[in-house]
Amino acid sequence: MNTRTYIRLFAAAAAVITCLMLRTAAGCCAALGVLAAFLLVEGIVTDMRRKRRLTELTDYITRVQDDLSLAAPECSDEGLTGILQSEIYKVVALLREQYSAEKDRKEYMSDMLSDISHQIKTPLTAIQLMTELLEQSDLDAEKRMQYAEKIDSQVGRITWLIRNLLTLSQLEAGVLKMKPTAVGLSELMGDIRTSLEIMAEVRGVTLEFEMPDAEIDADRHWLREALMNIIKNCIEHTDEGGYVRVNGTQNNICTELTIEDNGSGISEKDLPHIFERFYKADNSSPQSVGIGLALAKNIINAHSGIIAVSSTKGKGTVFTVKLYTVF
Incomplete structure (x- = not known):
């Protein structure tokens, strides 16, 4: 039982004790009237507090959609409203973790693509340069063969890089399985x-x-x-x-x-x-x-x-x- 239930039970017990002490119909009616008024006021106050808390939760949900880093207010309510509030904060915390992980993953992919571009750019530049040299009409056969071998070497380097990157990505994703x-x-x-x-x-x-x-x-x-x-x-x-x-x-x-x-x-x-x-x-x-x-x-x-x-x-x-x- 929550605090509100205990208060109601205490008020009811106080009314019963008062009736037993007064031992008159008028006294009992007065005590019961006070109890009824108390319960009515307490219900109205509780309802207003619940509506205010629900309004705050609705506002929080609206604002957190634009800013997942928004701190959750202190959870102090009891009963169903408190449970609802707690579950909302749990969902927001989960979404915050997923957003952070996705952000890190995108940054990782961006850095990886940047590194891959840099690694491939170097041999491609060398291939382009040697291809231009091969286009020279006065180039002797020996030089032509040297440039062709260097182009083949750089193509091999790119192939090796792509193959190893693919293997590494498959291993990290758990796609490549070992066959013992x-x-x-x-x-x-x-x-x-x-x-x-x-x-x-x-x-x-x-x-x-x-x-x-x-x-x-x-x-x-x-x-x-x-x-x-x-x-x-x-x-x-x-x-x-x-x-x-x-x-x-x-x-x-x-x-x-x-x-x-x-x-x-x-x-x-x-x-x-x-x-x-x-x-x-x-x-x-x-x-x-x-x-x-x-x-x-x-x-x-x-x-x-x-x-x-x-x-x-x-x-x-x-x-x-x-x-x-x-x-």
Whole structure:
């Protein structure tokens, strides 16, 4: 029962007690008359208060349509009006959250499109320039072939960018599903090592792998893509004479992979952002797009795994990947 009900019961009890004390018909009539008048006045006041509160709620609903940031008045009413008021505020709070999320999503899409435009604009400009050079009638065959190869290289870069962006978007939307099979860990790492040996050799970086003879349930294609991106990142940021070490362990809970280098390291400012799409640290190469680590993180997450990183500027970086047994 609310406060208003208690007041009415108290007034009725007071009238009954008064009647019992007076023990006269006139006294009882007077007491009942006072009770009736009190209840009438109380009803009128309650009705007026309810109408005023409903008017305030209607006004609030009208104003909040134009400004979702409008603060809700204090909820103090009881009964059905209080319930209505509470539900209205809940709906407004929900709409406010949805509006904020939609606003953030639009800002994110705007930034993403801006970044994509910038990344595609650079190779397109190079293609346009070399196409104009190819139109020169006095251009010798050797130069013509060089320009054609550069155009092909830039087209490949655009194709790679679009393919990876599409993959990343599908992973973030939950559209791209992993297809787990039994994957030999040593065999997978051997394949990755073979693919990256030339890159490491050119940079003068030593690749070291130590893997248990074990299997994991994973989508081989996409897990290979993720690990390749991480190891390539380590090679790119390690100077000549350095190393990249990849170690693995397995227990009943998870398979843990560590990728360690003694390269340039990552600054404290950049470290929280390296898995963000298009983020480029201060020591990134000019050719870096900033997709590789973001793609790797999403692929590992899609395997119900986690990836963490620790780094010391000037000393090196360690990536830790945990792939849990239940996938």
